[in-house]
Amino acid sequence: MNIFQAKFDPCIWKVVASIPLGQVMAYGEIARAAGYPGYSRMVSKAMGRCPDPLPWFRVVRSDRTLAFEYGSDSYREQSQLLKLEGIRFEGNKVIAASPLDTVDKMLWGPRD
DNA sequence: CCCTTGACTATCT
DNA sequence: GAGATAGCCAAGG
Numbered sequence: 001m002n003i004f005q006a007k008f009d010p011c012i013w014k015v016v017a018s019i020p021l022g023q024v025m026a027y028g029e030i031a032r033a034a035g036y037p038g039y040s041r042m043v044s045k046a047m048g049r050c051p052d053p054l055p056w057f058r059v060v061r062s063d064r065t066l067a068f069e070y071g072s073d074s075y076r077e078q079s080q081l082l083k084l085e086g087i088r089f090e091g092n093k094v095i096a097a098s099p100l101d102t103v104d105k106m107l108w109g110p111r112d
Numbered sequence: 113c114c115c116t117t118g119a120c121t122a123t124c125t
Numbered sequence: 126g127a128g129a130t131a132g133c134c135a136a137g138g
Contacts (some may be wrong), residue, residue, distance in 0.1 A: 028120070068119065075118080
């Protein structure tokens with residue numbers, strides 16, 4: 001087994017599992033929260049290998065778009081799961097607060 | 113050892 | 126705001 005991912009992967013999965021329902025986190029944010037700033041691409045690898053019932057669908061890009069190709073099976077699956085969490089979409093971008101964001105951002109919405 | 117590849121990001125046009 | 130570019134870092138050929 002690779003030494004790196006033996007330590008890295010569980011650390012990343014732990015952070016992903018801690019993402020509150022209805023919220024999302026970017027790869028870079030997760031890497032930073034796990035103590036590996038700059039390892040966004042390694043996070044993506046760790047995600048592709050997660051066998052656990054992890055809320056992987058709460059992981060999006062830093063610009064809030066989904067990492068999968070638009071229209072692909074994985075894309076539709078993820079967007080579906082996110083909608084079940086009450087998360088709305090703005091075109092291809094999700095509208096959800098990051099756990100690191102302030103409450104102010106959560107209060108923002110199309111509804112007045 | 114060199115080059116390519118990724119569920120990525122920040123920056124510039 | 127969309128596309129191109131350059132960093133990023135480990136893994137694999």
